[in-house]
Amino acid sequence: MGTIEDLFDRHRDAWNRGDGAAYGATFAADATYVSWLGTLYRGGEEIGRSHQALFESYLKGTRMTVEVLDVRHYGPDAAVVTTRGDVGRKAPGRLSKVQTYTVVRQDGEWRIAAFQNTKRARLREAVSFKLQPETGPRT
Structure with missing residues (x-):
């Protein structure tokens, strides 16, 4: 039985090899994937096909970098994972995206059920926090 860390190792390794089928296999069959452009993909097969x-x-030739910030479990078979990441x-030099993964355990293996990728707008963020400090995160 694999761990969430094993899932992220498989996920990153598939990307780094340029293997769309293996990348798609890290997702549940009915997964949703929202790219940083706002494109919505449905299902591991479609996610793998489009990424290939x-x-x-x-x-x-790109490589994925992922830094896990937080893992929150919601029972033994579901968790929300927040990461910073990038590809190139x-x-x-600095990770430019924030991702939210909902992961589920299916047949003893962790898979990604939902993925949301957001590109950070650091300048806009800084201006917003300067103009309205109460909108900034506390942590």
């Missing part, structure tokens, strides 16, 4: 096309073009051909 990206791995063969725009994302060819070289190591990122």
Whole structure:
């Protein structure tokens, strides 16, 4: 029986190999995936298919960096994982995206049931917090 850490290792490894099928296999069959552009994909097979096309073009040779910030369990078979991450051909200086993963255990394996990816707008964020400090996070 795998762990959530094993899931993220498989997820990152599939990306780094440019293997869309393996990447899609880290998602549940009925998963949802929202890209940082706002594109909605449904199902591990579609997620894998679309990423294979990206791995063969725009994302060819990229590597994924993921830093897990928080894991909150909701029973033995569900958790929400918050990460910072990025992809690129070289190591990122600063991770530019924040992701939320909902993960579920199915047949003894952890899979991604839902994924939301948001590109940070650091300048807008800083201006907003300067103009209205009460809108900034406390942690």
